Amino acid sequence: xxxxxxxxxxxxxxxxxxxxxxxxxxxxxxxxxxxxxxxxxxxxxxxxxxxxxxxxxxxxxxxxxxxxxxxxxxxxxxxxxxxxxxxxxxxxxxxxxxxxxxxxxxxxxxxxxxxxxxxxxxxxxxxxxxxxxxxxxxxxxxxxxxxxxxxxxxxxxxxxxxxxxxxxxxxxxxxxxxxxxxxxxxxxxxxxxxxxxxxxxxxxxxxxxxxxxxxxxxxxxx
Amino acid sequence: xxxxxxxxxxxxxxxxxxxxxxxxxxxxxxxxxxxxxxxxxxxxxxxxxxxxxxxxxxxxxxxxxxxxxxxxxxxxxxxxxxxxxxxxxxxxxxxxxxxxxxxxxxxxxxxxxxxxxxxxxxxxxxxxxxxxxxxxxxxxxxxxxxxxxxxxxxxxxxxxxxxxxxxxxxxxxxxxxxxxxxxxxxxxxxxxxxxxxxxxxxxxxxxxxxxxxxxxxxxxxxxxxxxxxxxxxxxxxxxxxxxxxxxxxxxxxxxxxxxxxxxxxxxxxxxxxxxxxxxxxxxxxxx
Numbered sequence: 001x002x003x004x005x006x007x008x009x010x011x012x013x014x015x016x017x018x019x020x021x022x023x024x025x026x027x028x029x030x031x032x033x034x035x036x037x038x039x040x041x042x043x044x045x046x047x048x049x050x051x052x053x054x055x056x057x058x059x060x061x062x063x064x065x066x067x068x069x070x071x072x073x074x075x076x077x078x079x080x081x082x083x084x085x086x087x088x089x090x091x092x093x094x095x096x097x098x099x100x101x102x103x104x105x106x107x108x109x110x111x112x113x114x115x116x117x118x119x120x121x122x123x124x125x126x127x128x129x130x131x132x133x134x135x136x137x138x139x140x141x142x143x144x145x146x147x148x149x150x151x152x153x154x155x156x157x158x159x160x161x162x163x164x165x166x167x168x169x170x171x172x173x174x175x176x177x178x179x180x181x182x183x184x185x186x187x188x189x190x191x192x193x194x195x196x197x198x199x200x201x202x203x204x205x206x207x208x209x210x211x212x213x214x215x216x217x218x219x220x221x222x
Numbered sequence: 223x224x225x226x227x228x229x230x231x232x233x234x235x236x237x238x239x240x241x242x243x244x245x246x247x248x249x250x251x252x253x254x255x256x257x258x259x260x261x262x263x264x265x266x267x268x269x270x271x272x273x274x275x276x277x278x279x280x281x282x283x284x285x286x287x288x289x290x291x292x293x294x295x296x297x298x299x300x301x302x303x304x305x306x307x308x309x310x311x312x313x314x315x316x317x318x319x320x321x322x323x324x325x326x327x328x329x330x331x332x333x334x335x336x337x338x339x340x341x342x343x344x345x346x347x348x349x350x351x352x353x354x355x356x357x358x359x360x361x362x363x364x365x366x367x368x369x370x371x372x373x374x375x376x377x378x379x380x381x382x383x384x385x386x387x388x389x390x391x392x393x394x395x396x397x398x399x400x401x402x403x404x405x406x407x408x409x410x411x412x413x414x415x416x417x418x419x420x421x422x423x424x425x426x427x428x429x430x431x432x433x434x435x436x437x438x439x440x441x442x443x444x445x446x447x448x449x450x451x452x453x454x455x456x457x458x459x460x461x462x463x464x465x466x467x468x469x470x471x472x473x474x475x476x477x478x479x480x481x482x483x484x485x486x487x488x489x490x491x492x493x494x495x496x497x498x499x500x501x502x503x504x505x506x507x508x509x
Contacts (some may be wrong), residue, residue: 006506044312075506077492214494 002156016066020140022085023059023094024204026052026127028034030101031197036128037110038190039120049105056098082214083144086207090141093207094198097134100193107186110159117180118173121133122166123167123187126194129159132200137204146212149205153219159198166191262287263456264427268322270303275305279480285473290448290457291504292467292488295477295503301460304477305428307331308458309345310338328427343370343398346419350431352411354403356419360393362403362414364426364452366422381421389417390447406497409440416447425479427451429459445470466502468492 030049038048067088070076077085104127133155140148170184170191202220210216241389256388261293272280278300285291301439307324308331324331331341343366354362363382372378382399386392391413395406412432419427429448433441448470451457461467467474468488475485476497483490484500495501502508 009506077464078501080505081493166325193387 001162006074009070009076009080009136010142012066012070012074012210013080016063016084016087017141019059020063020091020141023056023063023098024138024141025092026056026059026079027094027101027141028131028138029057029100030098031104031127031134032131034108034213035103035124037105039124041108041112043109043112044084046105046108050102050109053098053102056095060091060095061159063087067091070178079211079214082211090204090207093203096201097197100197104190104193107190111183111186115184117177118169118187120160122169123190123194125189126159126166126198129155129162129199131196133201134161134196134204137201137208140208141211144146144208144212146184146209149208150219151206153202156198156202156220157194163191163195163198224278244326252357261285261286262325262326262327264323264459265304265307266325268304268324269320269400270300270306271317271319272315273317277480278307279484281477283475283485285456285458287456288452288454289473290452290459290471291470291473291475293458293460293475294464294467295475296383296460296508297478298479300480301475301477302430303480305430305458305460306481308428309342309347310336311347313338319353320474323384328370339369340409343422344424345426345428346422346424347417347428347430348412348432350420350434352408352415352435354406354414356410358400359403359406359414360399363421364418367371368420372424382417385421386414386450389413389421390443390450391417409436409443412436412440413447416444420451424455426456426458429457429461431461432459434462444461461490464492464506476503478503 030052033045033049033052036042037049067084069085070192074080133152134157136148136152140152141144167188170188174181174184199220205220209219230377236307263285264305265281265283265326268278268281269276281304281412283304285356293305295301303312305433307320308326310331312318312320326341329336331345338469355363360382363385364378367378372381383392383396386395391410394410395414396402398405403411406414410434416427416432433444439462445466446500448457448459459467469489473485474488474491476499477482478499484495484497490496491500492504495504
């Protein structure tokens with residue numbers, strides 16, 4: 001029995017994962033860049049991040065096309081099928097993360113020329129946690145590692161906890177001083193985007209878990 | 223021809239779904255107790271030897287009634303050997319030895335007093351190559367019933383029509399029943415062979431790569447037909463076409479080197495098989 005009689009198909013699957021990985025790296029770099037632009041009030045960097053979303057969109061489309069092609073031509077089953085179906089779903093989540101990063105960059109651009117009334121500590125911390133989760137989800141994807149996927153999903157509790165804290169603080173600021181509402185509302189949006197990014201990374205982890213085990217399961221409730 | 227036979231046809235169709243527990247397979251005619259419903263076709267620790275070659279190694283399997291079970295595996299894995307145990311087709315091979323039990327209900331098919339002709343009436347078989355007899359379409363279908371003693375013309379007409387309808391061939395051949403079966407296309411010949419199998423009212427239909435000699439269109443027709451047949455018959459199909467197994471069957475068994483490696487719902491076997499060897503085989507990674 002030949003050890004692997006579908007080497008061309010295997011190469012196509014490996015390429016699919018490379019494209020997915022590129023999309024993931026792109027989304028996480030956008031997240032980090034947008035956060036840096038927000039903290040440093042760097043208009044140019046924010047603009048670069050915003051433009052980078054085109055690459056994320058293109059990579060997402062490429063993953064979709066490749067998945068459809070492999071489904072149509074290779075009749076995949078079992079783990080191959082799960083990898084392809086999982087990749088298509090993961091690409092959608094990664095593309096949404098890139099969209100949120102773009103939205104954060106837009107806020108950074110908007111707030112780049114005004115003083116912050118509040119030290120930005122919790123928001124960069126949330127972003128840092130999200131980026132770490134994102135990198136872990138990509139590592140789990142590389143090895144189709146269900147344990148790492150589960151660990152990654154577990155990190156979302158920290159992001160959620162911080163989101164609740166930031167939300168309460170910003171509401172208090174808005175109540176205390178109506179002149180801060182406009183900026184606080186923008187920062188509240190950023191915190192909300194980060195919380196959603198955490199949820200999309202959990203989705204990625206759940207899809208990796210599915211690829212590995214064939215079992216679709218919510219990992220954020222464990 | 224259709225109208226006068228409406229009522230008898232309805233009777234015939236319903237009769238095919240009501241089987242006696244034992245209609246005389248066992249020479250002693252002793253079996254009366256009904257087996258557990260759900261899986262009348264079973265094997266228990268079934269071994270087959272071809273001379274020194276141990277071709278089937280202790281297979282225990284329960285085939286769901288009135289459903290389609292696919293057997294897959296690389297060439298020489300034992301799947302056809304297993305299939306042929308259920309109508310004693312292995313008997314014709316020299317030096318064959320069968321141990322363990324192949325059961326139809328509670329009847330041991332390999333028991334010494336089994337009437338093989340009666341067995342093959344209950345367990346029909348469709349082969350890889352369509353093998354119509356060198357006679358007319360009508361006589362091909364009427365052949366089995368005649369062997370089993372049906373002589374009355376009107377009764378034979380009914381059986382031929384019902385069988386051809388059930389095999390989805392009637393509309394194509396109703397005006398040329400007296401033509402030679404060899405005038406039919408390959409796909410039509412295979413459906414004729416299925417009609418011939420149905421004509422003796424089997425309980426079980428064994429299919430050994432029934433579509434491997436057919437074009438895609440004929441293949442899909444046979445697959446559609448199988449979907450209809452499973453309402454009334456237990457169908458077991460051996461196929462090398464994994465997509466076919468995935469399309470038509472509810473349960474799939476994977477054989478490798480004479481062993482049953484995995485037997486589970488087809489959905490499970492093709493989405494997340496439990497055994498790594500199954501995974502590799504269905505993914506085309508070996509075999």
